[in-house]
Amino acid sequence: MPSWRERPAFQQPSYPDLAHLNTVVADLRSRPPLVFAGEVDSLRQRMAQVEQGQAFALMGGDCAESFIQSSADNIRLKVQTILQMAAVLTYGASMPVVKIGRMAGQYAKPRSSDTETRDGVTLPAYRGDCVNGYNFTKECRTPDPDRMLDAYLRAGTTLNLIRAFTMGGYADLREVHSWNRGFTANPAYSRFETLAAELDRAMRFMDAAGVDFDALSRVEFFSSHEALLLEYEDAMIREDSRSGRLYDTSAHFLWVGERTRGADDAHVTLLRGVTNPVGVKIGPDAAPSDLIALMDRLNPNGESGRLTFITRMGAHRIDDALPALVEAVKADGRPVSWMTDPMHGNTIMSDTGYKTRNFATILDEIRSFFRVHQSLGTVPGGIHVELTGDDVTECIGGGESISETALAERYETLVDPRLNHQQSLEVAFEVAEMLRG
Ligand code: PEP
Numbered sequence: 001m002p003s004w005r006e007r008p009a010f011q012q013p014s015y016p017d018l019a020h021l022n023t024v025v026a027d028l029r030s031r032p033p034l035v036f037a038g039e040v041d042s043l044r045q046r047m048a049q050v051e052q053g054q055a056f057a058l059m060g061g062d063c064a065e066s067f068i069q070s071s072a073d074n075i076r077l078k079v080q081t082i083l084q085m086a087a088v089l090t091y092g093a094s095m096p097v098v099k100i101g102r103m104a105g106q107y108a109k110p111r112s113s114d115t116e117t118r119d120g121v122t123l124p125a126y127r128g129d130c131v132n133g134y135n136f137t138k139e140c141r142t143p144d145p146d147r148m149l150d151a152y153l154r155a156g157t158t159l160n161l162i163r164a165f166t167m168g169g170y171a172d173l174r175e176v177h178s179w180n181r182g183f184t185a186n187p188a189y190s191r192f193e194t195l196a197a198e199l200d201r202a203m204r205f206m207d208a209a210g211v212d213f214d215a216l217s218r219v220e221f222f223s224s225h226e227a228l229l230l231e232y233e234d235a236m237i238r239e240d241s242r243s244g245r246l247y248d249t250s251a252h253f254l255w256v257g258e259r260t261r262g263a264d265d266a267h268v269t270l271l272r273g274v275t276n277p278v279g280v281k282i283g284p285d286a287a288p289s290d291l292i293a294l295m296d297r298l299n300p301n302g303e304s305g306r307l308t309f310i311t312r313m314g315a316h317r318i319d320d321a322l323p324a325l326v327e328a329v330k331a332d333g334r335p336v337s338w339m340t341d342p343m344h345g346n347t348i349m350s351d352t353g354y355k356t357r358n359f360a361t362i363l364d365e366i367r368s369f370f371r372v373h374q375s376l377g378t379v380p381g382g383i384h385v386e387l388t389g390d391d392v393t394e395c396i397g398g399g400e401s402i403s404e405t406a407l408a409e410r411y412e413t414l415v416d417p418r419l420n421h422q423q424s425l426e427v428a429f430e431v432a433e434m435l436r437g
């Protein structure tokens with residue numbers, strides 16, 4: 001297996017002190033894994049079901065997690081939002097929903113420019129809390145390897161809380177259902193009345209039939225992030241003592257971004273060596289041969305549950321760009337899961353100067369994703385969204401009709417605009433209706 005160190009590596013920070021970097025990396029290598037091989041294997045089995053249309057995947061969380069926002073409330077609200085979405089989607093799909101938080105490690109960001117200039121001052125661009133600080137000062141923006149240790153600890157405490165919530169009763173379906181009733185009681189969402197009433201009836205039926213709700217209060221919940229910062233990901237690779245295979249133990253699922261997905265570049269090469277289920281973001285300019293090359297590198301033998309293509313085309317391009325890619329992969333025959341990321345191809349600048357996304361456009365891309373897969377006889381396997389459990393105003397539109405002027409009220413993201421709690425649930429109800437057909 002080639003080493004990623006011999007390959008072109010894009011989007012990496014330049015650390016001023018390499019000895020410091022090496023000390024931190026050696027320290028990280030000696031620390032316990034954040035996730036365990038057995039859990040990663042379980043997710044691979046779940047992703048194999050997604051491939052075959054026997055489960056639906058929901059991946060969601062911040063564009064960039066920040067250290068300061070890794071508080072208990074913040075994490076709880078994100079988990080709650082994902083659990084609420086999953087309950088609705090489970091009903092809509094009549095299938096298990098694989099729940100994956102874009103959480104507990106989403107601390108490194110690719111940027112369009114290496115630097116940022118304000119009032120004649122040029123500093124390194126913010127690359128995520130794992131790399132440097134957001135404040136526009138030289139001190140903050142200088143990449144600091146110690147941040148990797150902080151990221152590791154924050155990821156660990158975040159996972160600890162996620163495990164407590166999802167194993168300790170917080171995920172009780174009755175509770176989740178009652179939160180969803182609170183959502184649909186809002187007149188802004190009256191169009192979901194029929195679905196809400198059906199969900200109510202289904203819950204009463206389960207109760208009457210003697211379903212063991214206590215057993216349903218524990219759910220599997222996985223973590224994912226972009227495997228961007230090569231030194232960090234490499235330092236988290238561990239050999240499983242049972243099988244001798246390598247796992248990237250920084251998260252259950254890792255993906256490579258649109259900007260770093262070259263089949264022979266460093267990021268894909270790093271993920272070739274690990275057993276985790278992996279994803280690759282695919283933009284509208286990808287060629288069918290790019291996808292085949294990625295399959296050759298990441299899943300040469302066509303193992304199930306290994307590879308996911310997360311398409312992020314833009315609502316205006318998906319109908320033209322996606323079919324040829326899906327057809328080429330279908331003709332190849334090796335299995336993949338397809339997920340839609342309806343966020344990253346649909347970012348716009350508001351007249352008021354905010355990076356935003358329009359709720360209606362996001363839904364348009366999801367609808368096209370389903371339509372394309374249905375017409376080609378392939379499986380629309382899941383959705384990947386940027387969301388938060390908080391009541392922010394970052395994406396315009398939705399039932400609460402957030403306007404361009406309202407963006408100023410609670411615009412808190414450090415990088416890309418996220419769906420707020422209500423908008424996330426609205427997406428889930430809409431997708432549930434698409435899944436029901
Ligand atoms: C992201 O998911 O935040 C991201 C940068 O996506 P992409 O690689 O698809 O642009």
Ligand code: CO
Nearest residue numbers: 063386415416
């Ligand atoms: Co983003």
